[in-house]
Amino acid sequence: MHEQQPFQQPTFADPSLVENPEPRCPVMMLLDTSGSMQGEPIRELNDGLQTFKDSLMADTLAVKRVEVALVTFGPVQAVQDFVTADLFVPPVLTAQADTPMGAAIMQGLDLLRARKDQYKSSGVAYYRPWVFLITDGGPTDSWQEAARHVHEEEARKAFMFFAVGVEGANFEILKHIAPPTREPLKLKGLAFRSLFQWLSTSLKAVSQSQVDDKVTLPDPVAGPGGWATTT
Amino acid sequence: MTWRIVRSSRTGTSHMANGVPCQDSHLARVLRDRAGHDVLVAVVSDGAGSASHSHVGSRLVCEAVVARVEHLLASGGDVTDIDRSEAQRWLAAVVETLAVHAELHELVPRDLASTCLACVAGPAGTICLQVGDGAIVVDDPSAGFAPVFWPQRGEYANSTVFVCDPGALDTAEFTVLDRAVDRIAVLSDGLQMLALHYATRTAHPPFFAGLFATLELQPSGESNDLNCALDDLLDRKAITDRTDDDRTLILASRRSPSR
Numbered sequence: 308m309h310e311q312q313p314f315q316q317p318t319f320a321d322p323s324l325v326e327n328p329e330p331r332c333p334v335m336m337l338l339d340t341s342g343s344m345q346g347e348p349i350r351e352l353n354d355g356l357q358t359f360k361d362s363l364m365a366d367t368l369a370v371k372r373v374e375v376a377l378v379t380f381g382p383v384q385a386v387q388d389f390v391t392a393d394l395f396v397p398p399v400l401t402a403q404a405d406t407p408m409g410a411a412i413m414q415g416l417d418l419l420r421a422r423k424d425q426y427k428s429s430g431v432a433y434y435r436p437w438v439f440l441i442t443d444g445g446p447t448d449s450w451q452e453a454a455r456h457v458h459e460e461e462a463r464k465a466f467m468f469f470a471v472g473v474e475g476a477n478f479e480i481l482k483h484i485a486p487p488t489r490e491p492l493k494l495k496g497l498a499f500r501s502l503f504q505w506l507s508t509s510l511k512a513v514s515q516s517q518v519d520d521k522v523t524l525p526d527p528v529a530g531p532g533g534w535a536t537t538t
Numbered sequence: 539m540t541w542r543i544v545r546s547s548r549t550g551t552s553h554m555a556n557g558v559p560c561q562d563s564h565l566a567r568v569l570r571d572r573a574g575h576d577v578l579v580a581v582v583s584d585g586a587g588s589a590s591h592s593h594v595g596s597r598l599v600c601e602a603v604v605a606r607v608e609h610l611l612a613s614g615g616d617v618t619d620i621d622r623s624e625a626q627r628w629l630a631a632v633v634e635t636l637a638v639h640a641e642l643h644e645l646v647p648r649d650l651a652s653t654c655l656a657c658v659a660g661p662a663g664t665i666c667l668q669v670g671d672g673a674i675v676v677d678d679p680s681a682g683f684a685p686v687f688w689p690q691r692g693e694y695a696n697s698t699v700f701v702c703d704p705g706a707l708d709t710a711e712f713t714v715l716d717r718a719v720d721r722i723a724v725l726s727d728g729l730q731m732l733a734l735h736y737a738t739r740t741a742h743p744p745f746f747a748g749l750f751a752t753l754e755l756q757p758s759g760e761s762n763d764l765n766c767a768l769d770d771l772l773d774r775k776a777i778t779d780r781t782d783d784d785r786t787l788i789l790a791s792r793r794s795p796s797r
Contacts, residue, residue, distance in 0.1 A: 317764050319752050319771040323744035324732040324780060330695040430737030432695040464693075516696045 330432035332514035333374045333389055333422055334506070335415045335466075337408075339442035339473075340379040344402040348443060348473060348497055355499030356397040362507035363392035369507070372434075372514035376418055380411035381447070389422045408442060409450035412484070416456055419466065434513050436466040439506065440484070441494075445477025454484045461486035471502065471535065478538045492527060492535035501534035502527075540576045541568050542753050543760040545788040546768040550728060552782035561585030561652075562726045562784040563596035565604050566760070571616040575661040579607045580788045584672055584726045586651035586700055591643070595650025598639055599701060602632045603656045617660030622712045625667045629654070629707050636702055651700040654710075655724050657686075659790075664719040668711040671698045672786075673730050675741050677721035677750070677793075683741040687711040689730055698727070720793040721750055728783035729772075746789075754795040 338352065363369050375395045377387040381404040387395065419436055426433045438457075461468050470481045470491035481491040494502060509524045527535045549560035562584050569577045583599035585592025606628045610619065636650045653670025666674050671689035678684055690699045690711065699706055723746055725733060733745040756764055771777070772785045 317752065317756065317767045319767050320748050321774065321776055322746075322748055322771075323742065324776065325735055325742045325745070327731045327734075327736045430735075430739065432691075432736065434696060435694045513696075 328429070328431045329368075329371045330434060330514075331374050331391075331426060332369075332372050332434040332510055333376070333419065333436040334510060335419050335436065335438045336375070336377045337411050337415045337438065337440040338377060338379045338400065339406060339408070339444060340400050340402050341381055341404060341406040341444055341447075342402055343444050343475065346402075349400055349402045351497040351499040352441070353397070353399055355503040356400075358500045359503035359507050360392065360395055360397050362504055363395075363510070366507075366511050369511040369514050373507075373510045374422070376415070376422070378411050378415045378418070381405045381407040383407050383411045383414055385414060385418060388418060405447040406442065406444045407448040408440075408446035408484075409448045409453040412440065412450070412453035412457065416453075416460065434516070435464060437510070438466050438468045440468070440470045441473070441502075442471075442476050442481070443473035444475065445480050450480065450484060457484060458486055461488070472538070473497070482538070491538055493538050495534055495536060498534040501532050504532060505534055539568060539758045540792045541578050541790050542756055542758050542792070543568070543578075543788070543790045544753050544756075544764045544768050545760075546765060546772055547726075547784065547786040548769060548772040550781070550783040550785065551778050553784060558587075559593045560784050561587065561593045561596055562728070562786040563593070563600045563652075564724070564786050564788055565600040566788050566790060567604055569608060569611050571611050571660060572614050573616070573661075575616075576792075577607070577611060577617055578657070578659040578722070578790050578792075579604050580657045580659075580722060580724045580790055582655045582672060582724045582726055582786050582788060584653045584670065584728075584784065584786070589649050589651040591645055591649045592652050594639070595636055595652040598635050598650065599632050599652045599654050602635045603628055603654065606631060607658055617658055617663050617665060620658060620665045621714070625665065625712045626707050626710065628656075628667070629669065629701060629710060632701055633707075647702040651702055653698065653727075654701050655726075657722050657724055659719050659722060662716075662718055664715040664717070664722075666711070666713050666715070669699055669701050669706050669709075671727040671730065673723075673725055673734060673741075675723040675725070675733070675746060676715070676719045677746070683723075683743045683746045685734060685739075685741050686713060686715075688739050689727060689734075718792075720791060721746075722788075722790045723749075724786075724788045726784060726786035728781050728785040729777075729787060732777065732780055749789055750791055750793075753789050754791050754793055
């Protein structure tokens, strides 16, 4: 702070400012759409995705910074490649087929790597990506290779991997897929809306953090709006 | 005195909202070498948002670097004596200063985590040293305004390097410019996204050109009035709408006014 003087104060004209792209906060969702999700679960999941979109839309910065991609299984389908929240149109997912979770994880991680490469080549700053796996069953394909990728990349902080099981999920295998530092969580009932509300709140905090801010996420188990139990 | 200087550090709007002090610090001094030539020292340090006493850490970094240059000149050295290993000794001294302060105040050095951007410009040579993000921008006679180094960042938008980090001395950017640089800007990361093009990793010349033109119309040295004018500029809505972080800018010129 410098002392103000009333007369003949020199002034600087407004300088021209650069319009750099907003830094991005990517989130890859790997969603189980196998036959067992039919009925109430898939309806609640679809409602949850809409809640997620609405919540991000209400935040002027998050809407430009959070990028969403969806891979569903099965069959494995990249339903949505990365788009910013304002351009994300929540799909209406239908439940069908088996649970090729391993292949879905591999495809999701491939899309994420490609997105990071695009950020780098176009000079876009980005936050540590999130990968969110939601399932009500267990893999019907080989999942060990996918688990190895998750562990390796999580260990070198390539992303943060969250595994969420709905009632009936194979938590034994989920524990092998989830990184050792982040145990899988069990969804309370069909509280998909609470889960996505939490996800958008957390992503808002991350996407607005400054250099070296430690971002404290709301507790998904004990916090208000808690949607999970530990397994 | 050959240099005109203007400088300012302003508290980020997010810091004001949370009652956090301005964690940026800066110092700009004009010293004399043994031949009586002016030597400009400009230092900016940005304290880590997550460190409880980084507003103190950033001040200590600036003071320690200026003290090292003063010591060098007082003992008969000049700017051309500063090489990478000398700069690393400065950084080691900075780390030591932070460790001593931490010890005295029952803190750990991490509580004082700060970046370091330093430029020392003598009659023939200029040295630049950088740990962390922010930028030192010089006006090159052939290339125009250019950042000496690209801001040191981690992979992610919310990560950078601090002086007290393990390995920071080894990864510190250091360079000698074998010429008398006549326009220097040092800025903290709160301004870098407004003054640098991320895609091309270049400076945005119009950001700097107008500011230097205004500075060069002033008498040499430094004036309270002009520092206030820079405070006012950095507080304008056009800027605070685009960055909620602390904003620091030092401009120094020894170029004659163009008109």
